[in-house]
Amino acid sequence: MPASATPETLPAPALEHVCDLAVTIAPALEVGLTPAGMRRVIPITGGVVRGPRLNGQVLPGGADFQLIVDDGTQAHLDARYVIELLDGTRVFVHNTALRVASPENSRRLMRGEPVPAAEVYFRCQPRFEVSGEPWRWLGQSQFIGSGRRAPDGVFLSFYRLC
Structure with missing residues (x-):
């Protein structure tokens, strides 16, 4: 096997903190139990x-x-929304996430009750669409984040992989 085919461990990406979001929500629209699982729209x-x-x-x-x-312990999230920046630029956000919690904490989250963030795995991968400068870098980078569900909203922190 040629040397070029030997696996190489590359440096881990660094994280650059981009922003924190406090997102307000309305009560869930319960679609119901489908063959794929329980569907809800928030x-x-x-x-x-x-x-x-x-x-x-x-x-x-x-x-x-x-x-x-x-059994309610995993939530696959697919959020789509728009951020308006201070200069008036609008950014389309498509944020997919995985939230995993114990059965008890999952039931509490579904009822809109508080659950300590340390007891829930909530990680996301936001993608951004924006036109023009100076925001082009949003579409030319990969991002990850952490989340916390609160009774009246969601808190997110986004990081750019460097």
Whole structure:
């Protein structure tokens, strides 16, 4: 086997903190139990974006489309919404996530009750679409994040992989 075919461990990517979001939501629209799992739609009503690279607001009109599986312990989240930055630029966000919690904590989350963040695995992969400079870098980078569900909203922290 040629040397070029030998696996090489590359340096781990660094993380650059981009922003934190406090997203407000309306009560869940329960679709019900489908063959794929429990379907819910969580309307996004607004929010705030603050951080070293992005600042603005979450506009109303988005939603988080949820699929709850494995006896309610796993939630596959698919949120789509728009952020308006301080300069008026609008950014489309498509954020997919995985949230895993114990059966008891999952039931508490579904009822809108508080659950300590340390007891829930909530990780996301936001993607951004925006036109023009100076925000082009949003579409030319990979991002990951962490989340926490609160009774009246969701808190997210986004990081750019460097």
